[in-house]
Amino acid sequence: MTSSSSKTRPNEFALIARLFAPLATLPGAFGLTDDAATIAVPRGHELVVTTDAIVEGVHFLRSDPPDTIAQKALRVNLSDLAAKGAQPVGYLLALSLPGRIQLDWLETFARGLAKDQREFGISLIGGDTTATPGPLTIAVTALGIVPKGRMIRRKGARPGDLVFVSGTVGDASAGLALLRRKAETPRTLIARYRTPTPRLLLGMALRGIASAALDVSDGLLADLGHIAEVSHVRISVEADRLPLSRDLRRLGGDPVRAATAGDDYEIAFTAPVRKSAAIARAAANAGVLVTAIGRVGKGEGVALLDGAGREIAVSRRGYTHF
Amino acid sequence: MTSSSSKTRPNEFALIARLFAPLATLPGAFGLTDDAATIAVPRGHELVVTTDAIVEGVHFLRSDPPDTIAQKALRVNLSDLAAKGAQPVGYLLALSLPGRIQLDWLETFARGLAKDQREFGISLIGGDTTATPGPLTIAVTALGIVPKGRMIRRKGARPGDLVFVSGTVGDASAGLALLRRKAETPRTLIARYRTPTPRLLLGMALRGIASAALDVSDGLLADLGHIAEVSHVRISVEADRLPLSRDLRRLGGDPVRAATAGDDYEIAFTAPVRKSAAIARAAANAGVLVTAIGRVGKGEGVALLDGAGREIAVSRRGYTHF
Numbered sequence: 113m114t115s116s117s118s119k120t121r122p123n124e125f126a127l128i129a130r131l132f133a134p135l136a137t138l139p140g141a142f143g144l145t146d147d148a149a150t151i152a153v154p155r156g157h158e159l160v161v162t163t164d165a166i167v168e169g170v171h172f173l174r175s176d177p178p179d180t181i182a183q184k185a186l187r188v189n190l191s192d193l194a195a196k197g198a199q200p201v202g203y204l205l206a207l208s209l210p211g212r213i214q215l216d217w218l219e220t221f222a223r224g225l226a227k228d229q230r231e232f233g234i235s236l237i238g239g240d241t242t243a244t245p246g247p248l249t250i251a252v253t254a255l256g257i258v259p260k261g262r263m264i265r266r267k268g269a270r271p272g273d274l275v276f277v278s279g280t281v282g283d284a285s286a287g288l289a290l291l292r293r294k295a296e297t298p299r300t301l302i303a304r305y306r307t308p309t310p311r312l313l314l315g316m317a318l319r320g321i322a323s324a325a326l327d328v329s330d331g332l333l334a335d336l337g338h339i340a341e342v343s344h345v346r347i348s349v350e351a352d353r354l355p356l357s358r359d360l361r362r363l364g365g366d367p368v369r370a371a372t373a374g375d376d377y378e379i380a381f382t383a384p385v386r387k388s389a390a391i392a393r394a395a396a397n398a399g400v401l402v403t404a405i406g407r408v409g410k411g412e413g414v415a416l417l418d419g420a421g422r423e424i425a426v427s428r429r430g431y432t433h434f
Numbered sequence: 435m436t437s438s439s440s441k442t443r444p445n446e447f448a449l450i451a452r453l454f455a456p457l458a459t460l461p462g463a464f465g466l467t468d469d470a471a472t473i474a475v476p477r478g479h480e481l482v483v484t485t486d487a488i489v490e491g492v493h494f495l496r497s498d499p500p501d502t503i504a505q506k507a508l509r510v511n512l513s514d515l516a517a518k519g520a521q522p523v524g525y526l527l528a529l530s531l532p533g534r535i536q537l538d539w540l541e542t543f544a545r546g547l548a549k550d551q552r553e554f555g556i557s558l559i560g561g562d563t564t565a566t567p568g569p570l571t572i573a574v575t576a577l578g579i580v581p582k583g584r585m586i587r588r589k590g591a592r593p594g595d596l597v598f599v600s601g602t603v604g605d606a607s608a609g610l611a612l613l614r615r616k617a618e619t620p621r622t623l624i625a626r627y628r629t630p631t632p633r634l635l636l637g638m639a640l641r642g643i644a645s646a647a648l649d650v651s652d653g654l655l656a657d658l659g660h661i662a663e664v665s666h667v668r669i670s671v672e673a674d675r676l677p678l679s680r681d682l683r684r685l686g687g688d689p690v691r692a693a694t695a696g697d698d699y700e701i702a703f704t705a706p707v708r709k710s711a712a713i714a715r716a717a718a719n720a721g722v723l724v725t726a727i728g729r730v731g732k733g734e735g736v737a738l739l740d741g742a743g744r745e746i747a748v749s750r751r752g753y754t755h756f
Contacts, residue, residue, distance in 0.1 A: 140480070145664050146588050147514040147648050148484035150580070153475045158462070162470035163575060164562045165528035171564070192469040206487040206528070206573035238575075240486045242493070246568015251528035253485060253560075253575035258472070266468050326469050342467050 127215060128207075128241050131222050135229060135236035138202055149237040151201065153257060160198035160256045160263055164188045168247035172306070173291060178217050179224030180306040181250070186228050187308050188329065189254035191377040194315035195327035197264040198256030202237040206251040208244035232312065262319045269324040269343035269382040275406035276391065278311045279378040280357040281332050282370025298359040308377030314402070315379055317394035325381035331372045333426060336380055337414045346411030347382075352419050355403040368424060371416055382408050449537060450529075450563050453544050457551060457558035460524055471559040473523065475579060482520035482578045482585055486510045490569035494628070495613060500539050501546030502628040503572070508550050509630050510651065511576035513699040516637035517649035519586040520578030524559040528573040530566035554634065584641045591646040591665035591704040597728035598713065600633045601700040602679040603654050604692025620681040630699035636724070637701055639716035647703035653694045655748060658702055659736045668733030669704075674741050677725040690746060693738055704730050 133143050140150035153159050166185050168174050176184075186203060193200050205225075229235060237255070287305030296302070310327075318325060324339045333349065340347045354367040383391060388404075395402035406417075416424045455465050462472035475481050488507050490496050498506075508525060515522050527547075551557060559577070609627030618624070632649075640647060646665055650657045655671065662669045673689040682692065705713060710726075717724035728739075738746045 142587070142589075145660075146518075148482045148518045148520065148578075148585070150585050151481040151483060152582070153481065155477070159473040159475065159481060160470045161473060161526060161560055161575075161577070163526040163528045163560050163573075165530055165564055165571075165573060167530055167564055167566045167568075169567055196468075196470045198470065204483060204485040204575050206485045206575075208487055208489055208571050208573075238483055238485050240573075242487055242489055244489045244568060244571065245491055246489075246566060246571070249487075249530050249566065249568070249571050249573075251485075251487060251530075251562075251571075251573030253483075253526050253528075255483070256470075260474070263470070263472050265464070267464075338467075 125241050128218060131218055132236060132239055135222065135225055137229070138235040138237055141235060141237040144239060151237065151255065156260055157257045158260050160193060160196055160258055161253060162189055162192040163251065163253040164192065165249060165251035167249050176306055178220040179227065182221045182224030183228050183307045185250040185252050186225065187310050188377060189252045190232060190310035190312060191308060191327040193254055193256040194310045194312045195264065195325045195379045196258070197262060197315045197319040198258045199316060200232055200234045200254060200256040200312065202235040202255050204238040204253045205236060206240045208242050208249040210244055210246065210248055213248065258319070264318060264322050264325040266324055266326050266339050267342040269339050269345050269408045271345055271408055271410045273323050273382040273384055273408040274388065274404050275336065275347055275349060275382050275408060276402050277328065277332060277355065277378055277380045277405050278314055278400050278402050280355045280360065280401070281328065281376050281378060282360050282365050282373045283357050284308060284375035285373030286360055286363060286365055288375070300357065300359050305375060308375065310377065311379045311398065311400055313398035314394060314400045317398055318381060321387045321390050321394060322381040322383050325379055328376040328378045328380050329374060331374050332376065332380060333371050333414050333416060339382065340412060340414050344412070346409045347406060347414045348409060348417055349406035349414065350417050351424060353403060353405045355401060368416065368426060372426060447563050450540060453540055454558060454561060457544065457547055459551070460557040460559055463557055463559040466561060473559065473577065478582055479579045480582050482515060482518055482580055483575060484511055484514040485573065485575040486514065487571060487573035489571050498628055500542040501549065504543045504546030505550050505629045507572040507574050508547065509632050510699060511574045512554060512632035512634060513630060513649040515576055515578040516632045516634045517586065517647045517701045518580070519584060519637045519641040520580045521638060522554055522556045522576060522578045522634065524557040524577050526560040526575045527558060528562045530564050530571040532566055532568065532570055535570065580641070586640060586644050586647040588646055588648050588661050589664040591661050591667050591730045593667055593730055593732045595645050595704040595706055595730040596710065596726050597658065597669055597671060597704050597730060598724050599650065599654060599677065599700055599702045599727050600636055600722050600724050602677045602682065602723070603650065603698050603700060604682050604687050604695045605679050606630060606697035607695030608682055608685060608687055610697070622679065622681050627697060630697065632699065633701045633720065633722055635720035636716060636722045639720055640703060643709045643712050643716060644703040644705050647701055650698040650700045650702050651696060653696050654698065654702060655693050655736050655738060661704065662734060662736050666734070668731045669728060669736045670731060670739055671728035671736065672739050673746060675725060675727045677723060690738065690748060694748060
């Protein structure tokens with residue numbers, strides 16, 4: 113870890129550096145003993161980079177376990193890479209630590225990182241630790257690779273395409289609501305809030321199949337709105353087709369709410385009708401549910417339709433944490 | 435700007451995205467309208483990446499101008515690239531914004547970024563904006579390129595090498611002390627605190643010349659300690675040789691204090707004696723003062739020596755912000 117680390121609480125930060133050094137498994141990361149890391153990009157490939165920060169009280173709860181906080185910080189970034197069809201390589205971590213954070217907390221945090229590094233085949237390649245008088249803030253920059261020119265863009269949806277979403281929607285938001293009520297079950301929903309699953313295998317399989325894609329973080333309708341905007345199309349989603357988990361249905365979760373809830377970290381994408389069989393194969397190979405939920409048309413914006421094809425009025429399209 | 439942006443204060447964050455979009459000048463940044471950016475690394479080169487976060491009240495003052503806060507966030511990262519001999523390409527920006535930050539503040543902030551982008555030939559390539567109940571926190575990840583295998587490491591100093599530092603030391607720390615006393619002059623020292631100068635041209639010129647290098651952020655002696663540690667050598671610095679600015683001398687600044695003050699963002703490096711002429715040329719070409727300040731020997735640790743060659747006792751080797 114670099115520079116500002118030893119400006120404050122030098123001994124503690126030296127310990128942190130030692131804690132994170134084993135996570136730097138790529139040779140170019142130099143065991144985090146240098147100011148920077150090097151990354152070689154294989155010939156015919158280009159690098160894909162993305163950054164997302166998560167803040168205590170905004171994106172996670174102070175009471176969340178340290179290992180799942182680490183995993184969430186990492187996974188919200190890997191989810192961006194997944195939606196772009198990129199293969200993750202590594203990440204940089206900028207930690208702003210409040211004074212109350214103790215070494216045992218950080219040990220559990222580092223274990224969460226280590227677990228996900230093994231699961232997703234990635235390495236820590238750089239970091240910075242600084243003190244903050246404010247809430248715990250974790251900024252991650254994730255790096256991946258794609259064959260040159262093969263990154264799946266948000267732009268590219270065309271009228272006539274079908275609209276798909278991976279997994280189920282609305283679970284994470286319900287999980288957060290449960291945690292706020294101090295509920296501990298259903299655990300599946302709480303896990304969906306704390307440790308979203310980046311759909312990396314699916315994303316890579318969708319290269320050359322999906323015409324546009326993004327990860328669903330702000331709410332399905334809000335995010336499809338980004339595709340509609342940059343692709344200059346209108347997207348219609350059928351509420352009855354939205355994939356809701358059994359646990360969410362049991363809690364009375366409804367499609368309208370699920371379509372506007374945040375933190376899903378699923379991939380929403382569009383593809384020509386003729387790619388349907390290829391998509392089914394990609395989904396099966398990745399072991400992920402993929403559901404056709406709507407259509408791309410001419411025009412602009414996103415509409416949620418009921419069973420009779422009438423537009424459902426939706427007051428807010430994205431989830432607001434406050 | 436991505437995902438968590440629209441989770442909170444959606445309209446404001448949409449405005450921010452529009453404010454930053456013109457800064458995404460590289461084609462692979464897609465005007466910040468996608469989840470991620472692509473970067474092509476020229477053949478025979480590798481990418482160099484580094485991250486540093488700065489926090490209000492820790493690395494800058496709340497009263498600092500927004501444009502210089504932006505510049506400092508960028509420059510502390512560019513300084514790492516400079517010390518590694520890398521040519522900067524672009525950066526990602528994760529902003530955690532307190533509620534009090536208004537759009538006019540952000541406009542000035544963006545102008546600071548734009549100014550430095552022109553000065554250093556770089557592009558914004560990705561970002562994330564989120565709300566925070568805490569202090570303004572700015573995490574930057576900077577990306578640069580070097581010819582393969584040519585990154586200047588911290589490891590590589592050898593007994594017999596000379597030790598050099600660019601520019602002058604101790605100015606930024608004095609500038610911070612002035613600001614804390616509400617002083618407004620000497621402006622040069624305050625500017626050194628607010629807008630350090632990454633020594634990019636010098637760093638690139640030192641490829642193949644310097645045996646080890648790093649950027650001085652925690653204090654010259656503390657940082658040279660990192661070179662000593664990973665290079666398994668002892669570094670001796672002669673206090674009388676330390677380059678102090680005229681303004682710092684006028685304020686009564688002394689070498690011992692300057693050698694332990696933070697925020698210099700100069701390059702400290704080692705090189706074989708036979709490279710002295712090449713170093714003088716590199717310094718002249720880069721338009722930067724470079725001063726020989728000591729020697730590398732066998733052993734470990736860093737010693738500050740007086741005019742008679744006796745070790746000066748230094749209680750703390752790095753600067754503490756609190």
